[in-house]
Amino acid sequence: MSQMLKTAAVNETRLYELVLELSQKVRVAKGVLETVRLIERGRAKVVLIALNVSPQDHLAIVEALCEEKSVPIIFVSRKEDLGKVAGLEVSASCIALPLPIPVESNIGR
Secondary structure, three states, X not given: OOOEEOHHHEOHHHHHHHHHHHHHHOOOEEHHHHHHHHHHOOOOOEEEEEOOOOOHHHHXXXXXXXXXXXXXXXXXXXXXXXXXXXXXXXXXXXXXXXXXXXXHHOOEO
């Protein structure tokens, strides 16, 4: 079963700082298609999903694949912030990282 962290349990500011750091080292998968590809290839180590996406139905495949492949999911509040931290000028419903978020990162509140 995949580990899921709700936005209330995560310090989003610290999380976004970590994503920015990691994105300097590796390519971040942006959006549903790239995220699904990274999960299917077994390279996704953590997935971030925005809660303000409408409809949420198109993210069901991402959540199901994460469950199947035991990839942790972190839910964040805004797709606009997720897009920005991923280096986009538009919002992103989800992103996937090919590196794990370090345990010592203190993203918990």
